[in-house]
Amino acid sequence: MRVLFVASECYPLIKTGGLADVAGALPLALASLDCDVRVLMPAYPGVFGPLQGIREVAAYPDVFGGPGRLLSGETADGLKVLALEASHLYERPGNPYLGPDGNDWWDNIRRFAALSAIGAAVGRFGVGEWKPDVVHCHDWQAGLVAPYLLAGPAEGRPKTVFTIHNVAFQGICGRADFDTFGLPSSFYTPAGLEYYGYCSFLKGGLVFSDRLTTVSPTYARELRTAEFGFGMEGVLNERASVLSGIVNGIDTKIWDPATDPLIAANYSQRKMAGKAACKTELQKRMGLRIDPDAPLMIVVSRLTGQKGLDMLLPNLDGILERGGQLAILGAGEHGMERAFVDAAAANPGAVAVHIGYSEPLSHAMQAGADAILIPSRFEPCGLTQLYGLRYGTIPVVARTGGLADTVIDANDASVRAGTATGVQFAPVSAGGLGFAIERLFDLFHNKKVWRALQARAMAHPVGWEDSAPDYVALYRDLTAEGV
Structure with missing residues (x-):
């Protein structure tokens, strides 16, 4: 099973929150279950530091206003990464979402539309001899992957999974932004990307992906209520039959008090x-x-x-x-x-x-x-x-x-x-x-x-070994549908 993760951050390359931990640890757990996973993410400054064997695998003349290329590399523990290098979008100080002043980058919509577009391209055409069976998209920054894939022909289209890490972050932009995405105007409707007169990346992922997951069973239920749905509860109720909750895990090799090099003294359950x-x-x-x-x-x-x-x-x-x-x-x-x-x-x-x-x-x-x-x-x-x-x-x-x-x-x-x-x-x-x-x-x-x-x-x-099999079962069920 070949799976492409599309995420805006991934540990140990860069981290601002829990999404990075999931994007870095879950692929390694899936690899132990015979899944061949690549993580596609932006090439922010410093991203290449932990990577070995870096090589160019694709080049793009125009990635939302400038050239870009895709670089492949691998971390010491075997995490396979595809980094989208586009200096006009990602080569800047601050963190992935905020400038040094603490405010959102003015062009975040363009930056993550680019990530989604390249995610869809890799999903459809692959890189070299590797082509994914499933594209697994994480949060609003990857919300346009499924719309981009559906805008093209059905032949060669991989299955899509969209994971909601936090429904409160929705990637809201205007109609003028939508017009720059290169998507058919028919996608801008209340049944599609349109959201109360605006466009929502998150809604794109929710409406157009084949399967939806979130990161716990209780949250999957809560999302369908007005209290916790942040305006997306209607969409999530309509798609309840394809929504499931799978609890996150942690990398128990990194987080292990018995071996952790970052703590003053090691200890274990038996030796405290x-x-x-x-x-x-x-x-x-x-x-x-x-x-x-x-x-x-x-x-x-x-x-x-x-x-x-x-x-x-x-x-x-x-x-x-x-x-x-x-x-x-x-x-x-x-x-x-x-x-x-x-x-x-x-x-x-x-x-x-x-x-x-x-x-x-x-x-x-x-x-x-x-x-x-x-x-x-x-x-x-x-x-x-x-x-x-x-x-x-x-x-x-x-x-x-x-x-x-x-x-x-x-x-x-x-x-x-x-x-x-x-x-x-x-x-x-x-x-x-x-x-x-x-x-x-x-x-x-x-x-x-x-x-x-x-x-x-x-x-x-608390490790991924308890949750990763649920994702494998989801991928297999999805690819077996043949539709």
Whole structure:
């Protein structure tokens, strides 16, 4: 089975969020199941650093305003990458979506229309002797792949899968933008790409792809409601028969406390001493009071309303009054950043904030913390709770989306049965979060229960080996249809 992934980011080449982790780890898991996967992504600055054996496999005289070429390479662990080099679109500072000023690039629509167009071209014609059976598109940036494929002849057209990582990001643009895409005008209708007088890349993926997936079963159900569908619930209800939810996994080779080179001391479920050393080192690194008995909670997240972190602020006094500590890694809404920075300044030794993102610090925080707080108002799947489980850092999560699917609440019954892995809360409110944090303190101070909770969390399956077979089954079912 030959599969082309089309994604706007991919770890270890570049990462701004969980999409990159999925695009980098899932292909390797699929390869172990006899799938030959290539990942198509833009050639941002620095992308070629981790790649070996780089060679040109295609050239394009005009990629939305300038020349481009496709370069093939492979990472040391065998991830096969097709990088679209088009300097007028991708060779610039900042991250894949934002300039150095923190604002969206003015031409993001053009940049990702180009990615979709080349994705469709590789899907239809392949590169060299390699041609995909399935093109698997990820989020709005790849939303035009299926429309481009359907605009051409049926012969030679691969099957398409579109995965919704976050329905809130929809790739909205105007009719004038649509007219530059080279798609038939018949595609700009309410049954197609038109969306309340605008054009939506996301809707293109939802309407025209053969199959739809999202990243957890609960989120697949939530997407069909007005509360969580962000205006796309009508389309998703119409296409419910081809929509499925498959829980994300993580790369358990990269995220493994027993071998992780980015943490102060390695440890495992059976030999936990290293975690205490990691906690001490994290407290030193973040300027927190060195105290092995202080419950240390972390946040590793975008600092936005979606992530529910505004609900954490009114609970901060309660955390500190019970002797807890809080360390935050993330960036986002400036007002929220400022509120947490001010909280750290007002509570030295108890609250620490690092604005931005650092992969090494993320590993150190997962290893050194006692708990990770994830109070998202909605969460398609989430990965940080999976990292927490892997590292024995107990997740405190809102009962929504993939958080509900991946964390087993430590209620009386599950604690007695030895199945609990974390703390869930509902309703998703500041009060609900506060009650969950109170429960966390009670669990932490019962050392026998806490150790059992950590052990069960670390034993919980979080790798792609549990989810990748579901994708293979989907691909096989799709290609067997013959239509």
